[in-house]
């Protein structure tokens with residue numbers, strides 16, 4: 001039987017966070033054993049808001065090295081940069097033409113990111129989801145491993161694929177979302193009702209995969225909690241504590257009930273110390289491998305090979321889509 005296909009991407013819009021790892025990357029590593037995998041560095045999504053060119057290039061390299069450092073194996077998964085596969089922009093245009101402005105304006109990420117920008121909302125923010133749909137559909141992906149924040153975009157991708165297939169014939173596989181059991185939505189350490197994001201201007205709000213142990217400890221120590229000093233999983237009333245528990249359970253596999261029992265009668269200091277230790281233990285070997293990859297000349301070869309494989313698969317799908325449309 002032919003292997004099913006996986007596609008996912010991460011934006012090189014900053015240093016990858018623990019949220020990106022627990023929500024997305026960690027799943028990638030498990031999935032590469034079983035599926036045909038394409039993991040992309042989505043730099044065209046990153047430019048939907050202005051980026052400093054030198055920083056963007058550095059972030060792309062960092063992300064490539066991190067993909068490898070967390071355990072992605074270029075023999076098993078194609079790792080590549082979005083702008084090196086022109087079919088993304090080409091099918092992206094077709095998907096934009098398949099979408100309606102009304103449905104794009106309803107996307108919550110668009111609403112969040114465009115807030116307060118008045119007349120200067122970048123057009124790219126609005127048409128980001130059809131480009132993301134193209135990313136996924138080009139590979140005929142069956143599953144898309146992402147964090148919870150991407151659910152609405154995946155639903156739109158399915159709608160656009162179905163709309164296209166109904167109009168022109170069966171070209172696209174309809175993809176399904178895959179979210180992890182623990183860690184699908186890691187929250188900001190400073191405002192735990194908001195998701196942890198690498199583009200947060202407050203550096204204390206997120207843990208970067210490259211933070212050193214001291215910094216990790218400091219950020220977790222300062223993480224916002226509440227004043228009752230009781231360790232109980234209750235996202236609504238105790239978002240900060242629940243977020244720390246989620247991080248710990250994603251790192252160690254402990255359930256919320258087990259943690260509630262283990263920390264009974266103990267305060268937030270004990271929980272924070274354990275979360276910091278678990279995160280440091282998770283990051284240390286990844287950071288060692290990251291440093292080795294950054295020094296290695298093989299990084300560019302990996303990305304070149306990945307782009308070659310991705311171009312081949314993506315162009316097949318693009319040709320089919322263009323053909324049925326009469327282009």
Ligand code: ADP
Nearest residue numbers: 011019020023024146147184185186196197198
């Ligand atoms: P960011 O918002 O940090 O820039 P991206 O948009 O590049 O992240 O998303 C990359 C992947 O990481 C996606 O699969 C997304 O769902 C996941 N992700 C992002 N933030 C979080 C989070 N706070 N918790 C869990 N997963 C997340």
Ligand code: NA
Nearest residue numbers: 011197198199
């Ligand atoms: Na994002």
